[in-house]
Amino acid sequence: MVRNLLLIRHAEAEFPSERKRDFDRNLTPNGQNQRIILASYLKELPFELDAIYHSPSKRTLQTSQFILDTLNKVPRMMDAEELYEATGNLMRAFVNRMDDNFKNVAIVAHNPGIAELHNYLTRKFESYSPSTCSWLEGEFESWSHITENSFTERDFYYPGQIG
Numbered sequence: 674m675v676r677n678l679l680l681i682r683h684a685e686a687e688f689p690s691e692r693k694r695d696f697d698r699n700l701t702p703n704g705q706n707q708r709i710i711l712a713s714y715l716k717e718l719p720f721e722l723d724a725i726y727h728s729p730s731k732r733t734l735q736t737s738q739f740i741l742d743t744l745n746k747v748p749r750m751m752d753a754e755e756l757y758e759a760t761g762n763l764m765r766a767f768v769n770r771m772d773d774n775f776k777n778v779a780i781v782a783h784n785p786g787i788a789e790l791h792n793y794l795t796r797k798f799e800s801y802s803p804s805t806c807s808w809l810e811g812e813f814e815s816w817s818h819i820t821e822n823s824f825t826e827r828d829f830y831y832p833g834q835i836g
Contacts, residue, residue, distance in 0.1 A: 679779035707804035710832035722748035761789025
């Protein structure tokens, strides 16, 4: 069975400060624009999402909610606490536990974990700037079967990309 996985880094967020916890950082005006461009890109993909898993931080929630609100088919959106500050190893374990009923899934999370997961799944080393999305495709029956280099990168997109 062909499965699609979108790995998305949240849109640009405010810089950390002494007055606000990292967890509570909002998107900047630029980040709000990035999520609009990203949502337009996602609407053009040749499949519809079944689920969006996201870190519970404010910036990933703001990014995910906007994506959800702009898609034609409403995917299931799930808060996944383990995606906040996750390492690449934790991200891999998370993907292995995803619901097999979902064929097309997006994960909205943070760096460096999201880039480390991408590198593991494709053996391609990419830098994830805010609002970057990679479209990965793999063929397997269960998310629990994924291993290193088990996906093909179909696209690597970031808002403002030319071509």
